[in-house]
Amino acid sequence: MTISARLLSFVLAALAAPQGSLAFSPQRPMHVFAEASGRPLPNESLAPKALPADDDPGARVLSAETGEAPSLPASTRAHALEVFGRFASREHGGQKFVADDGALYHILRGLDIEASEEDAAIVFRYLDSDGDGRLEFEDEFLPWYLEAVGAATGVSAGFRSLLVGRRTVEAFDETPVDDAVLERAVQCAIAAPNRSGSEPWRFRKVGRETVRKLAALHKARDGSSESTGYTDWESVAPGWCVVTRTVSAACGEKDGHETESGGLRSEAQQDFKSVCCSIQNFMLSMWSEGIGTKWTTGPLQTTTEFATICGIDTELEAVVGIIWYGYATGGTRYADPKRRKLGVGDVLGYLP
Numbered sequence: 571m572t573i574s575a576r577l578l579s580f581v582l583a584a585l586a587a588p589q590g591s592l593a594f595s596p597q598r599p600m601h602v603f604a605e606a607s608g609r610p611l612p613n614e615s616l617a618p619k620a621l622p623a624d625d626d627p628g629a630r631v632l633s634a635e636t637g638e639a640p641s642l643p644a645s646t647r648a649h650a651l652e653v654f655g656r657f658a659s660r661e662h663g664g665q666k667f668v669a670d671d672g673a674l675y676h677i678l679r680g681l682d683i684e685a686s687e688e689d690a691a692i693v694f695r696y697l698d699s700d701g702d703g704r705l706e707f708e709d710e711f712l713p714w715y716l717e718a719v720g721a722a723t724g725v726s727a728g729f730r731s732l733l734v735g736r737r738t739v740e741a742f743d744e745t746p747v748d749d750a751v752l753e754r755a756v757q758c759a760i761a762a763p764n765r766s767g768s769e770p771w772r773f774r775k776v777g778r779e780t781v782r783k784l785a786a787l788h789k790a791r792d793g794s795s796e797s798t799g800y801t802d803w804e805s806v807a808p809g810w811c812v813v814t815r816t817v818s819a820a821c822g823e824k825d826g827h828e829t830e831s832g833g834l835r836s837e838a839q840q841d842f843k844s845v846c847c848s849i850q851n852f853m854l855s856m857w858s859e860g861i862g863t864k865w866t867t868g869p870l871q872t873t874t875e876f877a878t879i880c881g882i883d884t885e886l887e888a889v890v891g892i893i894w895y896g897y898a899t900g901g902t903r904y905a906d907p908k909r910r911k912l913g914v915g916d917v918l919g920y921l922p
Contacts, residue, residue, distance in 0.1 A: 642719060650715050653680040654707050667704040670694075674705060681715065732858055737907040739862025742807045742896035749775070751859050752811065752895075758855035762847035768816070770841035771848045772887060774880060776810035783879045784810075791870055807864070807894035811852075812880050814887040815845040838888075845890045852893060862898035862905060867891045 651666075657673040658666035668674055675690035685693070697710045705711055756773050764770070776784070785803035792800060818837050853863040870876055871889045882889065898905050 642716065642723060646716065646719055647712065650681060650712060651707065653677055654711060656680065658707065662704055662706065665706045665708045667706045669704055677711075683718070732854060736854055736857045737905050738864050739896075739898040739902070739905050740864065741899040742862065742894070743899050744808055745897055746808045747861055747896055751856065751861060752809070754859070755852045755855040759848040759852040762844055762851050764844040766837070766840055766844075768818070768837075768841055768844070770815040771845045772814045772816065773852075774812045774814075774882075776812055776880070776892075780879060781810055784876070787875055787879065788870060791873075807896045809861075809895040811893045811895065812882075813845065813849055813852075813890045813893060814882060815841050815890050817884075817886055817888055842890065849891065849893065856895055857902065860897070860902055861895055862902050863893055863895045865891050865893050 654668070654677055655666050657677055658668050660667065660669075668677070671691040671694035672687070674694045675685065675687050678685040678690055678693070694705055697714055698705050699710055752775060759773070760769065760771060762771070782804055788803045789800075815838075818841070849865055853865065856863050867890075871892065874884070876882075876889065877884050880889075
């Protein structure tokens with residue numbers, strides 16, 4: 571996890587405070603240091619909270635979902651010691667230590683903390699509370715690091731809550747969604763895993779004129795009698811995005827995109843997986859901004875008529891689905907989630 575903002579708050583406080591006033595204690599929150607110097611932190615939410623004297627620094631971080639305070643895993647401390655020890659050549663008083671800010675710079679980078687060499691020099695002076703030129707692991711570095719990780723863990727809990735809280739929205743309000751929200755969703759989408767580097771995803775925002783054409787096609791094929799289960803596409807959602815994947819001529823996809831056994835060819839299969847991942851990223855980005863989505867597929871989307879209306883050259887692209895998006899009727903928090911039948915214990919196994 572990257573905790574650059576957290577580090578920045580420490581650096582700013584260190585710069586603002588008088589020399590020698592930054593002796594670290596897990597019981598003294600950072601805003602105390604800032605107040606002593608007359609300069610508040612730029613964001614009070616970045617300041618560590620005061621902890622009871624018998625508490626493990628950084629171990630109590632409130633969960634965004636439950637309000638409970640989970641402990642940091644033991645591996646957090648173990649990894650910090652592994653990275654610190656990589657640059658600590660000696661021990662003093664039974665503790666590993668480093669004696670220069672250059673070593674600290676590499677330690678911070680190894681622990682995924684964004685820092686410049688200048689930052690590392692400032693933090694070294696700040697953490698060297700007794701001024702002996704040695705930064706000791708247990709007494710000086712570890713409490714600060716655990717508290718910083720604790721803050722990042724709060725962000726992590728919120729992210730996990732976003733992941734498990736997303737659900738498909740079935741009803742949308744009419745208000746259109748700004749294109750800036752769509753563009754941010756696509757930015758997240760194209761960050762999806764893509765082993766081959768083919769970047770096979772393509773996205774088309776569908777305007778109202780095209781929606782009307784698609785709705786007419788859908789009604790002609792699937793809803794002439796408006797039977798049970800028919801959905802009027804013209805009013806289904808204010809936002810439409812057609813997602814396709816590129817077709818590779820090199821792997822022979824132009825002959826129906828499939829092998830003799832009916833499955834996608836290897837390269838096409840990898841691209842299809844990548845586009846599916848990108849769609850998940852797209853929907854999560856939308857959800858993070860309070861916008862609901864529904865990913866829909868079906869035989870109509872594979873037809874020549876559908877491709878023609880959407881301006882898709884089927885020699886170059888294959889449709890993966892439509893994403894309907896918009897403000898959820900009643901709000902996203904009230905969207906009915908599909909209850910999972912299986913829990914972690916049902917799907918996770920451990921091998922010796």
